[in-house]
Amino acid sequence: MAGEHLQVVHGDITRMEVDAIVNAANSGLLGGGGVDGAIHGAGGPAIMAACREIRERQGGCPTGEAVITTGGLLPAPYVIHAVGPVWRGGGENEDALLASAYRNSIRLAAEHRLRTLAFPNISTGVYGFPRERAADIAIAAVRQALAEADTIEQVTFVCFDDENYRLYRERLGAFGGL
Template identity: 90%
Template sequence: MSGEHLQVVHGDITRMEVDAIVNAANSGLLGGGGVDGAIHGAGGPAIMEACRAIRDAQGGCPTGEAVITTGGRLPAPYVIHAVGPVWHGGGQDEDEQLANAYRNSIRVAAQHHLRTLAFPNLSTGIYGFPRERAADIAIAAVREALAGAPEIEQVTFVCFDDENYRLYRERLS
């Protein structure tokens, strides 16, 4: 399924053969569960070492921001760690923070001359962001960011679960 430079697949982001995969990171960049744990596990210790160096240099990564590290043993040579918001009911600027996490990931990819990028469904797991709302925000933010990043040729939304896959497929078909 595609629209412009966007596509959706159902699968495991750690197996994507793209220039960079995006990690659903926490602000401490210390790894965790879900996508974050899977990426750190599949990529090996080089990713954690790079995250620790970023923590030491700048104290982590604020919500809505993104940083880049090696991909370690992953097929993708780079990981962009994006910090999405925890859902608190919508009254704490969560929509804008989520959009910024996607936009800043595209910005970091463009700064590093990357051409292909794969995103998970940021903030929709343990962070509790409503999935339909998150899908709308993700697609709009990525489209907006791609308008200013012509070097990026393809963005893939990698959905691990059936519900997110259906939501993205409907919106991109």
Template identity: 85%
Template sequence: MEVDAIVNAANSGLLGGGGVDGAIHGAGGPAIMAACRGIRETKGGCPTGQAVITTGGLLPAPYVIHAVGPVWQGGDHGEDALLASAYQASIALAAQHKLRTIAFPNISTGIYGFPRERAVDIAIEAVRKALVAAPTIEQVSFVCFDDENYRLYRHRLS
């Protein structure tokens, strides 16, 4: 997408993986991985519920915000708060860098197993709350991996 930043559903090691993470690293080229390695060397990675920002490499977006969502463990291990925090940390980083547009994937709903309906509600509410303190952001897009997620977001946002 042609936005100022795309959000990567990253793992805490920041070394790429499957799904959205693998696709972003593959399309963005080695500059993204090099930036992630630099963050690993200085910070040791990125904790669950947090986010870091790197170059967009070869992507149309100049920045990638790597947000680490939680692995679903049944809902009794703070997963909701950690997922909300990943979205809010991403918005905060975008605002710190005075970005105007940002695109989110469906964080934690793939291999991490977070229930999709629950994740959609958390994502929308977390972004709405975070935007109050992010006046530079003009547009937020939710990019859905499949038709089910698209229907869920479309219904909730209509």
């Protein structure tokens, strides 16, 4: 990506006016709590219908992978459902799986020629991934994937809570990303 543009905002990802928002999904793709439930709720039944079609075709979405659906009623026309790992202490490849979820989201966005993308803090809620570690992995994985995604002009990390917002501001400020 020429002239890297990473930013962080404090807010609600369901209100982002971007080409696609990323959902911190579970492998079943049928909604859940946290950001997953908020996206399904705000986006309406079209997102669930598209997720059901994917489930019928491929049986869900494995951890570390991502799939794309309509955005339904959301301002974003697409939702990329990325499945991050449940934190089990760090000995079960969690870091690599989390990085893969971010990289596969960027890959899907590039394949669909999308320009703007917004990420939540994948796996840091009920999945229990340590927030500082997750932020470092997210930023590094996105930067790596953007090197091969020339259509993407802007990536926004959307933090719902104060702690993640501060973490991402610190990390991106240290890297000159803001």
